[in-house]
Amino acid sequence: MEIVEIIKVVVAGIICWLNFVLIDTYFGLPEKPGVLGAKTIGEKIRDIGGNIHGGYFMGNIVCSPDASAGTLLASIMSYLMGVEGGLIAALLVWIGNRLCADPGYAGTIGALTITAIIYLLSPIIEAKYFIAGMVLAIFTIQGFEHKYASILLGKIAKKMNRGE
Amino acid sequence: MGDIAILYLTSLITSLIVALILKLPLIPKEKPVRFSFQTSIIFPTPILALGIEAIFRNLFGNYIVLAVFAGLFGALLSKYSDKLFGEP
């Protein structure tokens, strides 16, 4: 039944979007560029009319595994190995964070929360829908309209006291 | 299911004990905590230990000795992360 599957993907996508945006914003991704490269991307987004804090957020996603990477990799490993897979994903995301000179809070915690969510929702929405959902979620931020995505992220950052 | 939980609990508790012995702080001393690279007893240590135990359990089987080693390695990795990955 394709339409039910598409609904599951969209619902999983919304959950993944909230998971990574809220956790990343909480851990300060919109506040400042974590590494030099994020600054370039943030400034380019500001130059096309977007919000600088949203731009820093999007730049930080590119330059280091953050909660979006954690959510994707943990949903992949949850699909393949269950809850233990989520734990392995959290470990590997932390190592990846340290390699990219990032303290590692956002990625690891994003991975753990989505593992818990997938485990709780597994009777209703199986893990593989979360994989497609996460790809859809990151597409709305990094692949769709950079200017409006950054403005939205900037608004959320302002609400959570992490930008301006 | 129960013995798997016991294995993970062992590695968790071992990592917390070893972290205490290695003198890791309870929470990072630098504020704001979200930008701090300092490892602490509550942040990476239990997560690393559980991840390493998941790898060990899937590679080698349900041995409690491996769970203790997983906790040990988790705490060590947490304590010496700066030396391993370079000062940020």
Added chain:
Amino acid sequence: MDIVEIIIGVIALLMAIRIFLTRSRARKLLYLCCLSFCISALIALYVDSPMGGIVAITYFVCSTLSSNAIAYTIEQAKDIE
């Protein structure tokens, strides 16, 4: 092919086209990041084993490291100019 793989594949194709068409290097990096997500997901879905997951994670972390280096270098090049 499953609906999940179709969705991811379509997004990957879209990203590849957008990378080709954009002129700004910084925006190319953003589309590239999304493409890496898609490829990583497809690796895991098609290999369908724990090792496939490890391969997907390794690929993703390495691609992030590369993007990190590229973005850093673009910034350095700007400073030199």
